[in-house]
Amino acid sequence: MDEFLTWLQTYSPMLAKGLLETVYMTLMSTLLAYVIGLPVGVLLVVTEKDGLVPMPALNKAVGFIVNILRSVPFLILLIAIIPFTRFVVGTTIGSTATVVPLVIAAAPFIARLVEGSLKEVDRGAIEAATAMGASPWQIVYKVLLPESRPSLLLGAAIAVTTILSYSAMAGIVGGGGLGDIAIRFGYYRYKTNVMLVTVAMLIIVVQVFQEIGTKVSKWGDKRL
Amino acid sequence: MEPIIHTKNLCKAFGDIPVLSDINLAIYPGEIFGVIGRSGAGKSTLTRCFNLLERPTSGEIFFDGVEITSLPPRELYKTRQSIGMIFQQFNLLMQRNVLDNICFPLEIAGVPRAQAKARALELLEVVGLSDKAKAYPAKLSGGQKQRVAIARAIAPNPRALLCDEATSALDPETTDEILALLSDINRRFGITIVIITHEMRVIETLCTRVAVISGSKLTVEEVLQNG
Numbered sequence: 170m171d172e173f174l175t176w177l178q179t180y181s182p183m184l185a186k187g188l189l190e191t192v193y194m195t196l197m198s199t200l201l202a203y204v205i206g207l208p209v210g211v212l213l214v215v216t217e218k219d220g221l222v223p224m225p226a227l228n229k230a231v232g233f234i235v236n237i238l239r240s241v242p243f244l245i246l247l248i249a250i251i252p253f254t255r256f257v258v259g260t261t262i263g264s265t266a267t268v269v270p271l272v273i274a275a276a277p278f279i280a281r282l283v284e285g286s287l288k289e290v291d292r293g294a295i296e297a298a299t300a301m302g303a304s305p306w307q308i309v310y311k312v313l314l315p316e317s318r319p320s321l322l323l324g325a326a327i328a329v330t331t332i333l334s335y336s337a338m339a340g341i342v343g344g345g346g347l348g349d350i351a352i353r354f355g356y357y358r359y360k361t362n363v364m365l366v367t368v369a370m371l372i373i374v375v376q377v378f379q380e381i382g383t384k385v386s387k388w389g390d391k392r393l
Numbered sequence: 394m395e396p397i398i399h400t401k402n403l404c405k406a407f408g409d410i411p412v413l414s415d416i417n418l419a420i421y422p423g424e425i426f427g428v429i430g431r432s433g434a435g436k437s438t439l440t441r442c443f444n445l446l447e448r449p450t451s452g453e454i455f456f457d458g459v460e461i462t463s464l465p466p467r468e469l470y471k472t473r474q475s476i477g478m479i480f481q482q483f484n485l486l487m488q489r490n491v492l493d494n495i496c497f498p499l500e501i502a503g504v505p506r507a508q509a510k511a512r513a514l515e516l517l518e519v520v521g522l523s524d525k526a527k528a529y530p531a532k533l534s535g536g537q538k539q540r541v542a543i544a545r546a547i548a549p550n551p552r553a554l555l556c557d558e559a560t561s562a563l564d565p566e567t568t569d570e571i572l573a574l575l576s577d578i579n580r581r582f583g584i585t586i587v588i589i590t591h592e593m594r595v596i597e598t599l600c601t602r603v604a605v606i607s608g609s610k611l612t613v614e615e616v617l618q619n620g
């Protein structure tokens with residue numbers, strides 16, 4: 170018991186800091202990735218062949234870029250864009266530096282999630298709005314986005330948890346957060362129990378984010 | 394009298410399959426006009442041409458004297474605000490309550506919120522659903538949903554109301570209630586109504602004239618009123 174308390178005293182400040190960094194990286198990256206991914210997702214839906222404003226060439230081009238970014242493994246992206254990361258935030262280690270590759274990796278993923286959610290919206294509702302004289306832009310922000318809100322929120326929970334697990338991978342290059350601790354202590358210094366605790370913490374954080382996402386989505390869904 | 398809806402040599406084909414050939418049709422203000430025909434005859438296609446949900450392959454379409462196929466987008470949106478439409482599947486917004494569904498076309502038209510709300514409440518009274526203002530569509534019966542859809546469609550004071558199989562998802566009793574409501578709206582507000590149906594009974598109860606579509610051609614007939 171005493172042993173455990175000393176252990177806790179030794180590691181808890183570091184673990185708490187790691188947890189905060191992980192949450193910070195995850196939420197910050199998710200937010201910024203949505204700033205890019207949400208409009209791109211809308212664009213993908215709107216410019217489709219039978220979309221509100223069909224622009225097949227643009228649609229194909231954007232879809233292609235999204236696919237390319239999505240097929241680069243995160244670890245490779247993380248390393249490949251180090252110069253860019255340095256250019257943007259002035260450093261390549263720590264949690265703020267990790268936000269840059271996280272956003273680049275997550276934005277195209279989020280664009281696809283948003284695209285999927287918006288495509289679930291009943292065509293009849295879109296048609297009714299068109300018949301009422303709504304412009305494409307009005308249909309986007311008064312029909313597509315609000316009607317797909319529950320699905321967008323579920324998507325956001327998927328995005329947050331995926332970004333969280335990516336953020337842990339950034340530990341490899343000193344990216345800060347719980348993943349960083351797990352790798353430094355568990356992999357380089359053979360402190361297995363520190364690693365196990367960080368992994369357990371990651372699992373709990375994922376559960377919490379997922380649970381919040383599911384609850385909020387259900388709670389706001391007026392179809393239920 | 395000038396027609397409110399008027400087509401000249403309207404043709405519509407999907408690919409190389411002609412659905413409507415050379416349709417010349419005039420519907421007059423205040424009429425309740427029926428459109429009947431077999432499944433796949435082109436009833437929906439014709440009606441969807443009236444508000445350009447479907448673009449004709451060739452020909453002209455006039456609404457209230459204005460040729461609409463050549464209108465720029467902004468003006469088309471404006472014109473559509475004077476043509477209400479209701480559907481078989483109601484097509485309400487599921488994440489908005491009844492009141493906000495009825496406010497929707499008013500929002501689109503830029504009507505201030507307070508005024509839109511007042512109008513919506515007034516229409517809830519017309520369709521007999523004042524107690525459901527705060528309810529969400531998922532909690533309503535089919536007949537109630539269609540009433541909300543009707544209130545929504547007539548909220549911006551349209552000149553015409555297009556009804557595409559508006560009662561086909563409803564039981565006979567509810568159908569009669571909806572038909573009575575449509576007839577009431579036609580009389581009270583002078584809104585021209587176009588009713589698509591495959592049920593002769595619906596035509597007989599409401600319409601003065603009916604278009605029969607068959608083999609991509611259309612013939613207009615008088616309806617002997619039995620009421």
Ligand SMILES: Nc1ncnc2c1ncn2[C@@H]1O[C@H](COP(=O)(O)OP(=O)(O)OP(=O)(O)O)[C@@H](O)[C@H]1O
Pocket residue numbers: 407412430431432433434435436437438439591
């Ligand atoms: N978007 C489309 N693309 C290709 N063909 C279409 C399209 N819409 C309709 N059609 C075809 O046009 C014909 C007329 O369809 P329409 O929906 O107007 O018929 P309808 O008379 O309303 O039938 P119903 O009573 O079943 O509703 C059908 O053969 C249909 O398959």
Ligand SMILES: [Mg+2]
Pocket residue numbers: 436437438557558
């Ligand atoms: Mg039809």
